[in-house]
Amino acid sequence: MRIIGFMLMCIVGAIVVSNSSNWVLASEPSFSIVRQGAESKFPEGVRFFLEVNSIEPITDIRVYFEKMGQSSRRSYRSLEFEEGTSVSAEFLMRSGSGGQYIPPGTRIEYFFEIYDDAGEANQTEEVTFIYLDPQFQWxxxxxxxxxxxxxxxxxxxxxxxxxxxxxxxxxxxxxxxxxxxxxxxxxxxxxxxxxxxxxxxxxxxxxxxxxxxxxxxxxxxxxxxxxxxxxxxxxxxxxxxxxxxxxxxxxxxxxxxxxxxxxxxxxxxxxxxxxxxxxxxxxxxxxxxxxxxxxxxxxxxxxxxxxxxxxxxxxxxxxxxxxxxxxxxxxxxxxxxxxxxxxxxxxxxxxxxxxxxxxxxxxxxxxxxxxxxxxxxxxxxxxxxxxxxxxxxxxxxxxxxxxxxxxxxxxxxxxxxxxxxxxxxxxxxxxxxxxxxxxxxxxxxxxxxxxxxxxxxxxxxxxxxxxxxxxxxxxxxxxxx
Structure with missing residues (x-):
């Protein structure tokens, strides 16, 4: 009986260790942000960019943005990139030609959402960017x-x-x-x-x-x-x-x-x-x-x-x-x-x-x-x-x-x-x-x-x-x- 009891304790311990190991893996971040941000391409618009590594292949990256003001409306666009586990993506929010005019001085709040092949999604922190002509030291x-x-x-x-x-x-x-x-x-x-x-x-x-x-x-x-x-x-x-x-x-x-x-x-x-x-x-x-x-x-x-x-x-x-x-x-x-x-x-x-x-x-x-x-x-x-x-x-x-x-x-x-x-x-x-x-x-x-x-x-x-x-x-x- 002592031998049987000892064996049961070992089995239960193994199950607990196994479950604990799986929980730790699940809590580990699936994505690693290498570089992200917004860059003024005045007067063409704002370039959003993101470099990220992932355990699973990345299938979609979206940038959510809104021009802050009287009646802010949030929009999103998918960034362009080649699918893989290490990607570099970007999107140009145009001003003037073919897009919405953006006056210098506009505040733009944005964040990214990243989706992988396993269906998991991750979101970056929200950031505020001010659109200005970069040729000047404002x-x-x-x-x-x-x-x-x-x-x-x-x-x-x-x-x-x-x-x-x-x-x-x-x-x-x-x-x-x-x-x-x-x-x-x-x-x-x-x-x-x-x-x-x-x-x-x-x-x-x-x-x-x-x-x-x-x-x-x-x-x-x-x-x-x-x-x-x-x-x-x-x-x-x-x-x-x-x-x-x-x-x-x-x-x-x-x-x-x-x-x-x-x-x-x-x-x-x-x-x-x-x-x-x-x-x-x-x-x-x-x-x-x-x-x-x-x-x-x-x-x-x-x-x-x-x-x-x-x-x-x-x-x-x-x-x-x-x-x-x-x-x-x-x-x-x-x-x-x-x-x-x-x-x-x-x-x-x-x-x-x-x-x-x-x-x-x-x-x-x-x-x-x-x-x-x-x-x-x-x-x-x-x-x-x-x-x-x-x-x-x-x-x-x-x-x-x-x-x-x-x-x-x-x-x-x-x-x-x-x-x-x-x-x-x-x-x-x-x-x-x-x-x-x-x-x-x-x-x-x-x-x-x-x-x-x-x-x-x-x-x-x-x-x-x-x-x-x-x-x-x-x-x-x-x-x-």
């Missing part, structure tokens, strides 16, 4: 959630000015928009415009020859690009940064915010405004040229009419805030966010629609109100559409008493952003050193690009070079949609 300045990236040590003072402007704008607009940002906001500034131009979305060749983009904001990525050597860099930063803040406040309803309100708030937030729009507004008041507010869902018409649209929007926003207070404006943004309709939002907040607001505002100016529109305001007039606009020039032309100023001699170009095929144009010749300012460079403008899901960009400041107007030597061109 410097940064940060204040809370706001970070400014600048491409040269000589731009330190400019970067500090931009950061202070953005921080001041945030504090000024915080109660007006009712916002308390929780995610980072990035501003990327360039010393040389030729370098910055490579970072911009596609524009037609004709447009590129005539326009300088002084600032462009991308609401989805929470990124603002700024030409740091522009004389109007402070005003550009303040105006365009306000657009980012409004997008933060309105969320998905930003596309339902009419242009008069969007641009009016941007100018309200711009504490460095030139005041040029007020001149066009006063001319329109004197000559009966004011447009119905519900016709300013997007700006269109002659350059003078578009400038007037900015003036009206700014004046109406100032009237609302001064009459009803900052808190009510913040309520209006939330009402639009919940209703996706400007008239419904106005009624919920103030008790009147666009016609009622237009009437109150006109009376405050000593102008008779318009009759109520007979038909429902068309939906397309209540939201931003990609239409060209211009901004007031630096030179102060004398407005003739007979008509709103209109361009002559030369047709102004239409800013053409193709939202379905955002191909980069041929890159301009790279240069070093500071810009040589072309003759005719003028003040900033603004543009909001509401386009397809491929490109989610917002505000672009454009300057017209050499477009002659009869009233003044040069004018600033803006695209707003």
């Amino acid at each position: 410097k940064t300045l940060t204040d809370g959630l706001i970070t400014v990236f600048f491409d040269d040590e000589s731009m330190t003072d400019v970067g500090r000015t931009i950061l202070e402007t953005a921080s001041t704008t945030l504090e000024y607009m915080r109660p007006v928009l009712g916002i308390d940002p929780e995610e980072p906001l990035h501003i990327v500034t360039y010393e040389n415009y030729r370098d910055m131009s490579k970072a911009l979305p596609f524009r037609s060749e004709a447009t590129s020859k005539h326009l300088i983009t002084q600032g462009m904001a991308f609401r989805e990525e929470r990124v603002l690009l700024v030409h740091g050597q522009s004389d109007s860099v402070v005003g550009t930063t303040s105006h365009e940064f306000t657009h980012l803040l409004l997008a933060d406040a309105a969320g998905r309803a930003i596309q339902r915010v009419p242009t008069w309100l969007n641009e009016g708030l941007a100018e309200y937030g711009n504490q460095h405004s030139s005041g040029e729009y007020a001149r066009y507004l006063q001319y329109a008041i004197k000559n009966g040229k004011l447009k119905p507010l519900w016709h300013l869902g997007t700006f269109s018409g002659s350059p003078g009419e578009i400038l007037l649209g900015y003036g009206q929007g700014q004046s109406v926003v100032e009237y609302l805030v001064s009459t009803y207070g900052q808190n009510k404006m913040a309520e209006l943004i939330q009402s639009i966010k919940s209703t996706f309709d400007i008239d419904a939002g106005l009624k919920l907040t103030y008790g009147f629609d666009q016609h009622g607001l237009d009437s109150e505002w006109r009376r405050s100016l000593g102008v008779d109100p318009l009759p109520s529109p007979k038909k429902k305001i068309p939906e397309e007039l209540q939201q931003g559409v990609a239409l060209p606009t211009i901004i007031a020039p630096v030179l102060k032309p004398t407005i003739p008493p007979s008509a709103v100023p209109t361009p002559v001699d030369k047709v102004l170009p239409t800013v053409d952003i193709d939202s379905t095929n955002n191909n980069y144009r041929n890159d301009p010749i790279a240069s070093t050193g500071k810009d040589e300012k072309p003759k005719g460079t003028t003040a900033p403008g603004c543009s909001i690009i509401y386009n397809s899901p491929v490109v989610q960009s917002d505000v672009s400041t454009l300057t017209l070079l050499g477009g002659a107007l009869s009233l003044f030597g040069f004018v600033v061109w803006r695209k707003r949609g």
Whole structure:
């Protein structure tokens, strides 16, 4: 019996050792990461790469990524590699040509998933990558959630000015928009415009020859690009940064915010405004040229009419805030966010629609109100559409008493952003050193690009070079949609 008992104990011990050995093997990692990461291939996009060894042949490697911003959406792609137990895989997330445009300064979170022939999967840790042009040694300045990236040590003072402007704008607009940002906001500034131009979305060749983009904001990525050597860099930063803040406040309803309100708030937030729009507004008041507010869902018409649209929007926003207070404006943004309709939002907040607001505002100016529109305001007039606009020039032309100023001699170009095929144009010749300012460079403008899901960009400041107007030597061109 003792012998039998001893034999049973040996058998049980052997089973325990065997099971223990199998458990240890199962707990050992099946994959060994040799190298992994993301690399900027600006302006083509981001290259994700992974080198890994495995016990079993690797059958699939996926990279999961999302551009962090207003409405982050995670996607994944399979990497290219030859199957085996030791593989090197990569995938290029394209920007511009054939893919989604990625503005410099975009935060991208990513991780890899690895699958082997035995059906086992393994996942790497999540990493955050910031997409920038690798030819520069980027410097940064940060204040809370706001970070400014600048491409040269000589731009330190400019970067500090931009950061202070953005921080001041945030504090000024915080109660007006009712916002308390929780995610980072990035501003990327360039010393040389030729370098910055490579970072911009596609524009037609004709447009590129005539326009300088002084600032462009991308609401989805929470990124603002700024030409740091522009004389109007402070005003550009303040105006365009306000657009980012409004997008933060309105969320998905930003596309339902009419242009008069969007641009009016941007100018309200711009504490460095030139005041040029007020001149066009006063001319329109004197000559009966004011447009119905519900016709300013997007700006269109002659350059003078578009400038007037900015003036009206700014004046109406100032009237609302001064009459009803900052808190009510913040309520209006939330009402639009919940209703996706400007008239419904106005009624919920103030008790009147666009016609009622237009009437109150006109009376405050000593102008008779318009009759109520007979038909429902068309939906397309209540939201931003990609239409060209211009901004007031630096030179102060004398407005003739007979008509709103209109361009002559030369047709102004239409800013053409193709939202379905955002191909980069041929890159301009790279240069070093500071810009040589072309003759005719003028003040900033603004543009909001509401386009397809491929490109989610917002505000672009454009300057017209050499477009002659009869009233003044040069004018600033803006695209707003």
